[in-house]
Amino acid sequence: MVYSILISVNAYLLVGGSHDPTTNHALAAALKSARSAGVPKDNIQAAMNRITNPSSQDAQQSATYEAIGPGQVGLIIECLTDNSTRTAKKVREILSDNNARLAPVAYLFSRCGQIRLTPADGTSYEELWDLAVDAGAEDITEIEADESEFGSAEVLITTPPNLLTTLASKLSKHTLHSVELAYIPTEASESELSEPDQRSLEELMEELEDSQDVVRVWTSL
Numbered sequence: 062m063v064y065s066i067l068i069s070v071n072a073y074l075l076v077g078g079s080h081d082p083t084t085n086h087a088l089a090a091a092l093k094s095a096r097s098a099g100v101p102k103d104n105i106q107a108a109m110n111r112i113t114n115p116s117s118q119d120a121q122q123s124a125t126y127e128a129i130g131p132g133q134v135g136l137i138i139e140c141l142t143d144n145s146t147r148t149a150k151k152v153r154e155i156l157s158d159n160n161a162r163l164a165p166v167a168y169l170f171s172r173c174g175q176i177r178l179t180p181a182d183g184t185s186y187e188e189l190w191d192l193a194v195d196a197g198a199e200d201i202t203e204i205e206a207d208e209s210e211f212g213s214a215e216v217l218i219t220t221p222p223n224l225l226t227t228l229a230s231k232l233s234k235h236t237l238h239s240v241e242l243a244y245i246p247t248e249a250s251e252s253e254l255s256e257p258d259q260r261s262l263e264e265l266m267e268e269l270e271d272s273q274d275v276v277r278v279w280t281s282l
Contacts, residue, residue: 131258152275177239
């Protein structure tokens with residue numbers, strides 16, 4: 062869990078394009094999650110240093126893999142690594158061990174930016190809607206308090222990838238829980254997985270997410 066959060070800090074340093082959390086709101090959200098999870102300050106700083114002052118041994122680069130999993134579910138596997146050969150080998154091993162394989166599946170997804178936030182006190186959903194739409198948002202969804210892991214009503218805003226950081230900046234007075242580039246299924250799946258396929262997919266996802274270089278796994282479900 063701790064390592065996964067530190068990898069996320071590194072990923073959002075790259076996504077936001079700035080090492081300053083006051084201007085890189087993706088990074089600020091990742092740092093907040095790391096602190097909330099109790100990640101030691103020294104570990105967080107070390108993760109940031111690997112991006113801001115990389116050596117030839119630990120310079121980070123992103124890598125993305127496409128795969129077909131159990132039940133013909135499409136997978137996009139995002140990684141951040143200092144050794145692309147090691148990462149590619151590990152991803153292939155995990156897929157092979159779980160009845161999955163590398164295959165082109167990008168056509169099953171659309172790329173977008175997503176911001177998940179809790180509105181500041183006194184801000185209505187309508188006000189957020191107007192601000193987000195004026196800034197180029199594509200979709201805005203309310204999340205009820207009983208469906209939120211934070212126990213309060215939230216808003217999920219979807220935006221074109223190139224507008225993610227701009228919109229996050231405009232919304233910075235609100236509590237930003239996540240600011241990320243996402244892969245969203247282009248069409249909702251109309252078929253349900255069999256129980257064996259569902260279990261196999263869950264086991265595959267768990268093993269991938271436990272791998273040290275994997276940042277996020279997206280599915281076509």
